[in-house]
Amino acid sequence: MTLSFTGLGLSADKVHHLEKLGFREPTPIQAQAVPHLLSGRDVVGQAQTGTGKTAAFALPLLEQIDPRIPVLQSLILTPTRELAIQVCQAMRDLNTDRSLKILAVYGGQSIDQQMRRLRRGSQVVVGTPGRVLDLINRGALNLDQVNWLVLDEADEMLNMGFIQDVETILNCTPAERQTAFFSATMAPTIRELATKFLRSPVTVTVEAAKSAPTRIEQRVYVVPRGWSKSRALQPILEMENPESALIFVRTRRTAAELTRQLQAAGHSVDEYHGDLTQSQRERLILRFRQQQVRWVVATDIAARGLDVDNLTHVINYELPDSVESYVHRIGRTGRAGKEGMAISLVHPLEKYKLRQIERHIQQKLAFAKIPTRAEIAARHLERLQAQVEDAITSERLASFLPIVSQLTESYDLRTIAAAALQMAYDQMSPSWQRHEIHTEITETERHGQRSPSKQGRGKSSSKQRRTIQPSASSSQD
Template sequence: MDLTFASLGLSDARVSQLEKLGFTAPTAIQAQAIPELLAGRDVVGQAQTGTGKTAAFSLPILDNVDTTKSVIQALILTPTRELALQVCNAMRDLSGDRRIGILSVYGGSAIDRQIRSLQRGTQIVVGTPGRVIDLLERGNLKLDQLSWMVLDEADEMLSMGFIDDVEKILSQAPKDRQTAFFSATMDFSIRQLISKFLRDPVNVSIKQPKATPKQINQVVYNVPRGWTKAKALQPILELEDPESAIIFVRTRKAAAELTSDLQAAGHSVDEYHGDLNQSQRERLLNRFRQQQVRWIVATDIAARGLDVDHLTHVINYDLPDSVESYVHRIGRTGRAGKAGTAISLVVPFERRKLQQIERHVRQALRTMPVPTRAQIEARQLEKLKNKVLEALSGERLASFLPIVAQLGEEYDAHTIAAAALQMAYDQTRPSWLTSDMPEEDLSGTPKPKLIKRGRQQVQSEIVRGPAAEPQEVKS
């Protein structure tokens, strides 16, 4: 018998709202966590992003909120403003009840406005630890009637240095509350918090489904010895041509340098890091979701809140330190039945880490050499051919026919078409793909070339000669 939301114990009103939203069957984390939370037990859930954990803790809370009381009954902590807004919006959708007040509080936004919203009364608060502490200290956020407390993305919260704030908030909440922790990983510090603040919790662990080729195409590109990753990435991007991608790097410095290189080469890319203020981050996220920016370079921590439905590629420029983080990263693509691609750049000293990932996902990942010049040019010509096919059905085609007729008095049609294609190709051909670059393999060592960008000339790392093998940097 297939599980339904009704069979988990949710109310008819909640099930009806889920049906309106198009949800008919619970995910694995929802099937296991919802009955335990409805029964009043504390829950520790280990699950990756994209498994439905937001609904897993939201639905039991929404089903039990007392709409006759305008006091805070549930508090959900998230590591970032973006995730707080995401959870808040999701809970409002799942609620469908205007009597239930759901408020998000976070830094970088006017605290006075948030205070006024609290004074008007709300039942559920979703917020970041720092802003929650500020409101507690001002006396505007009162937890004396709190019934539920949730830590979402607990591992990221602690890795961002919020452990003291989290402990302080947990200590001020009523001891008879119901508590749930949800995290992709469970390290020692999280287990300590669980032991200290949860009462005989039920453990729910959902393994990330193995990525099948139909869902996520996992590809490894070996970076040749003597090459930098930045140099190897450029031909890979030209061949793969991601529609939208997150490129994961280890440090903010690496994000800034790689973004600068890719922008200099003419790509639509921007960096996302903790140094951006809230308005800058929000503006970039909107541009990315509206596909005004195709690619974002980010660290793991900064990338929280960057979940988007249209993400086609995840690129591991730097492999993560843990195999769990690898699975967490690639799980951002290939969602909702759509195809996705996960690309990893691997230098020789990372081979051992790659073997650990392969053992974890229980499959050998497809390994590819860096694309050759011939492969990239073939890809460029294929894209040009597709553009020509689109133009053949375009409305503006007739305006160019007189020019063709005039040229046809001296040249045949095939020659004219070939010349037009050559002009179009030369305009779109990658500037770093120079004519003196070896035809058979890009692993040669072409001389440095200047890439023109407006009035500036930048000597991109992408086309530099051989560099010393990079050393692994821990952060």
């Protein structure tokens, strides 16, 4: 069954704007939540990561705010600053006629500037709890007229550490407001707690889409006894050669240390965690989105909501503390109907954590063997061959023919071709010759880690339906 946005009760204007943006069909969570939200009901919305939750609350919200009144009418709370920025941007993108003023407020940025902007009369504010409270206490933010309240990543917002601030903020809003809680995860205890803030809510739960189990391939590598994780990570990265990856660790310190190691090995990688300044954080996310950095080593600051287009890999260098966090972490990839790979590294003693995760996601996780040096070399040669075949059909090929003609005066064609391939191979694996990688992988072979070489993974399919999905500029959860 397909629905149009019109069928959801959105205005003709809005539907027309959505079509101009290329959005024709609502995702399941949008199809189910939007009508309830338009009818004024409180909603608890639960749907998988990357399936359009932001638009599910943003569309009805934007339609019901009165653009003629220059007063704050809607507040959205998020658990991280970057998420506030992202949700704000997504809402501005959907506010196609620019009739509403939408502002993100969060810590680490000049509060004076945010206060000046607030004075100009924002109708929608997206913010993190600490800064929102600060602004309330300074008299710069008045929630008296807020009739729309959204908790994004609601279960996290109701967790210890956030709940007190969130409750204080909620108490500053009118009781007759409309409230929506959205998240991909909602533990029963949190769901119970949530009802305390909602008025006879409708619960909208979207079951896993049919493509869901295959959308993200999950794989587990058991780190051999006596090995460090960083030693196990090297051959996996060599084998996978992720185009873009989020590598999750548990602490800021480990993030910094692992980043240092990977940088020393010549990789394009940077760290992302709460020890950085706000401008460092924002700059990094921008560079990552623009693919100026291939890999990011992050704490759980990046676990939720963050939407980076074409993220191919999520790597759990260390397993998260909560099963919910696992679900959110791997959900950074495989977004908007694309494929993704989620890899977890576990010590033998951590296998019990794995079983908790398996129970929660109701899936068995596949174990993989750490690739040997020979398998990695074979994979590199496969890639090289594929690249050569691509190059043969390229238009630029002809421009290299004169050089070949010149070289044939001194060498035969096979020798020239082999030399060119050798150069390409060395370009492709600059760290290949490095001593530490060499010895570690030799060590792997001594441990008898062998498995058949796997076929390279196909690129994610480009033939997807156009729906309102996360992209670099708009996000859904």
